[in-house]
Amino acid sequence: MALQSLDIRRLSATTVTPPQARTPVTGTVAKLIDVSKCIGCKACQTACMEWNDLRDEVGENHGTYDNPTDLSPQSWTVMRFTEHESNDGNLEWLIRKDGCMHCEDPGCLKACPAPGAIVQYTNGIVDFHQENCIGCGYCVAGCPFDVPRISKKDDRAYKCTLCSDRVAVGQEPACVKTCPTGAIVFGTKEDMKVHAEERIVDLKSRGFENAGLYDPAGVGGTHVMYVLHHADKPTLYANLPNRPRISPMVGFWKGWAKPLAVAGMAATALAGFFHYTRVGPNEVSKDEEAEALAEARRIREEQS
Amino acid sequence: MSHQHDDHQLRDKDGHPLIERYNPNERTNHWITAITFVMLALSGLAMFHPSMSWLALLFGGGQWTRILHPFAGLVMFVSFAILVVRFWHHNKFEDGDKQWLKQIDDVLNNREEKLPKIGKYNAGQKILFFVLLFCMCGLLLSGIVIWRAYFAFYFPIPVIRAAALLHSICAFGIICSIIVHIYAALWVKGSIGAMVRGTVTYGWARKHHPKWFEAVMRNTRK
Numbered sequence: 001m002a003l004q005s006l007d008i009r010r011l012s013a014t015t016v017t018p019p020q021a022r023t024p025v026t027g028t029v030a031k032l033i034d035v036s037k038c039i040g041c042k043a044c045q046t047a048c049m050e051w052n053d054l055r056d057e058v059g060e061n062h063g064t065y066d067n068p069t070d071l072s073p074q075s076w077t078v079m080r081f082t083e084h085e086s087n088d089g090n091l092e093w094l095i096r097k098d099g100c101m102h103c104e105d106p107g108c109l110k111a112c113p114a115p116g117a118i119v120q121y122t123n124g125i126v127d128f129h130q131e132n133c134i135g136c137g138y139c140v141a142g143c144p145f146d147v148p149r150i151s152k153k154d155d156r157a158y159k160c161t162l163c164s165d166r167v168a169v170g171q172e173p174a175c176v177k178t179c180p181t182g183a184i185v186f187g188t189k190e191d192m193k194v195h196a197e198e199r200i201v202d203l204k205s206r207g208f209e210n211a212g213l214y215d216p217a218g219v220g221g222t223h224v225m226y227v228l229h230h231a232d233k234p235t236l237y238a239n240l241p242n243r244p245r246i247s248p249m250v251g252f253w254k255g256w257a258k259p260l261a262v263a264g265m266a267a268t269a270l271a272g273f274f275h276y277t278r279v280g281p282n283e284v285s286k287d288e289e290a291e292a293l294a295e296a297r298r299i300r301e302e303q304s
Numbered sequence: 305m306s307h308q309h310d311d312h313q314l315r316d317k318d319g320h321p322l323i324e325r326y327n328p329n330e331r332t333n334h335w336i337t338a339i340t341f342v343m344l345a346l347s348g349l350a351m352f353h354p355s356m357s358w359l360a361l362l363f364g365g366g367q368w369t370r371i372l373h374p375f376a377g378l379v380m381f382v383s384f385a386i387l388v389v390r391f392w393h394h395n396k397f398e399d400g401d402k403q404w405l406k407q408i409d410d411v412l413n414n415r416e417e418k419l420p421k422i423g424k425y426n427a428g429q430k431i432l433f434f435v436l437l438f439c440m441c442g443l444l445l446s447g448i449v450i451w452r453a454y455f456a457f458y459f460p461i462p463v464i465r466a467a468a469l470l471h472s473i474c475a476f477g478i479i480c481s482i483i484v485h486i487y488a489a490l491w492v493k494g495s496i497g498a499m500v501r502g503t504v505t506y507g508w509a510r511k512h513h514p515k516w517f518e519a520v521m522r523n524t525r526k
Contacts, residue, residue: 013354113351114366134366136351137452141464150452155367249465253472258353261476268480272487275412282414282492282512289507292517293321296506299521 010120012112028104028124030189031162031173033097034199034227035237036208037183040065040079040095044175044184048077051163051174071098073151073158077175080238096226096237097175097184100147100160102126104220107246108157110254111142117157124189124223125164130156142254144219144244162223192225199227218245314503322503323520331502333387340380345479347373352472374451381444388437394424395434401427416511423515428488435481442474 008018049055056074059067065081077099084092106126109118117132118139128139128148135155139148148157163173171177172186185195196213203211212231215221226240234240314322326334347369350359360369400420404411404427410418411428425433448455449467456464489495494508509517 013357015354113354113357115354115357117366132366134351134360134370135452136370137450137456137464138468140452140456141450141461141468146461155370155453247462247465249462249469253465253469257469257472257476261472262353262355264476265479265483268483269487272483272491275487276491279413281490282416284494284505284507284511288511289320289505292506292510295510295517296321296521299518303522 007122008119009122010106010109011116012109012118013115023122026188028122028189028223029162029167029186030124030192030223030225031102031176031184031186032192032196032225032227034183034185034196035094035096036199036203036211036227036229037181038079038095038097039181039183040081040093041180042067042079043178043180044097045075045077045079047174047178048160049075051166052076052161071147071149071159073149073153073156076100076158076160082236082238084236092229094230094237096240098147098238100126100162100224101145101219101244102160102162102223103144104222105246107142107144107219107250108139108148108159109142110246111138111250113138121164123167125162125167126223127161127164128157128159130154130158133157142246142250144241144246160224189221189223196225196227203227203229214240216241216244218243316503316505321506323506323509323517324502325498325504325509326502328502330387330390331499333383333390334499337380337383337387340376340383341478341482343376344373344380345475345482347376348475349479352475371453374447374453377443377447381440384436384440388433391425391433395430397427397430398423401430404428421514422512423519424513426513432481432485435477439474439478439481442470443478446471446474 007020007022007024009020011018054074054076056068056072059069061067062069066078068075068078071078077097080096080098082094082096084094086092102125104124106118106120108128109120109126112118113136114132114134117129117134118126119129120126133156135150135157137148137150137157139157140146140150148159150157163171163175166173173184176184176186185192187195193213193215200211200213208229210232211227211229214226214228214231214234226234226237228234228237228240230236234242314324316322343363346359347363349356350363350366350369351357351373357366360366363369363372400422403420404422407419410416411426446467449459450456450464450471459467489499492512494504498504498508506517509520
């Protein structure tokens, strides 16, 4: 599954530097999802299924348009529909295409204990290499967006690849290719930011004064960005996190705790070794054995 | 010198009398706990730090390491819980334990004659007992929360994060404690025999656990 045409910036559970010689001169890539242009047709979901050969189980209607209702090992992207009543009494239908955000500082990769199961390419895409995945689910705990899903069939983690296989050969992700309204676009991150800026100016001119780009700094920015009409309230969009970042608990567990714990254990073992070589063993002498036997006799005599 | 009770006396191959410190059930119980602990420490470390991920090969790779670890954990917890029931009454803190801790310098420098008289366990062993008990409970509870195949999906993600961190902290505590435990057994000669063969010499018992020695002498000589 490893795509050698995409150079690797980071590998999970790897302490050495991966090959760094080639860096993309054009910078990283990004997918921009303009929520204000989305009509909720789910063509992107279908394209994702088709390109990736995924077929989720047919679910049930839960009274919303969400179908399926959640991400799964077979559904790497899901449209989330929110009916939002604004202060002026208007009803807004907010539709967000949910899926992996491809964080610049990926919590899943930080949490992953399996060498090479999660990689970040130099183009910014965060990809799971299932052949190395051990199914522990640490990526689920690490992700600030609740994206990775562990398959019950093979105990491996799955999520959107940003079509790394397509991008590797110069194509855009399947969802981008299929989007009929142009709500999803793909290019270099710089270009996508410029494009987003134009969209935001347009939205502001139409009365969405809080329109803005969702490219959260807490995770170093993302390679999937949203244009939101209410960028001041991301949680309106099916609980898109306000200020996502790697949880401090994950940060400590997968950060300082690792070298400190290894050092602590090594120090404990070394302390024992040096105690032995400095002080030496605690042994029972022949005299002490004899004294013990004498005392045993004394006790026995006392009792008889 | 052939008294009747000598027929029941444990002796080593050269005829020196011995005291039974751990009976066969206690030894088996201890070693089941110990073997599962080693498995758990190695497989756990494989999933903790990249420098040790090669340890996963000992268990048949990463997936097998992930599968086996929690089951071994259940065995260890149950086995340890039985040990706790067996040894609970020997691990109550008593007079002299504080003094023993104050004189830790004498302990570490093999000056046992200066220490207060010790029963079956010294204060260090008792502290180990309770640290292990605490860590074992922490590991079990947090381990269930992060057991992805069967339980993790019942818990909210912030709880899983806290459990993962708690699991690491307890594992660190227990591994360091067991390193000390193993070292103490290597350092105090005769201790390994106590848990492997079940017996200690009179001299060992009197030197390291004089109050226990006396109690055993008084009870078995009726």
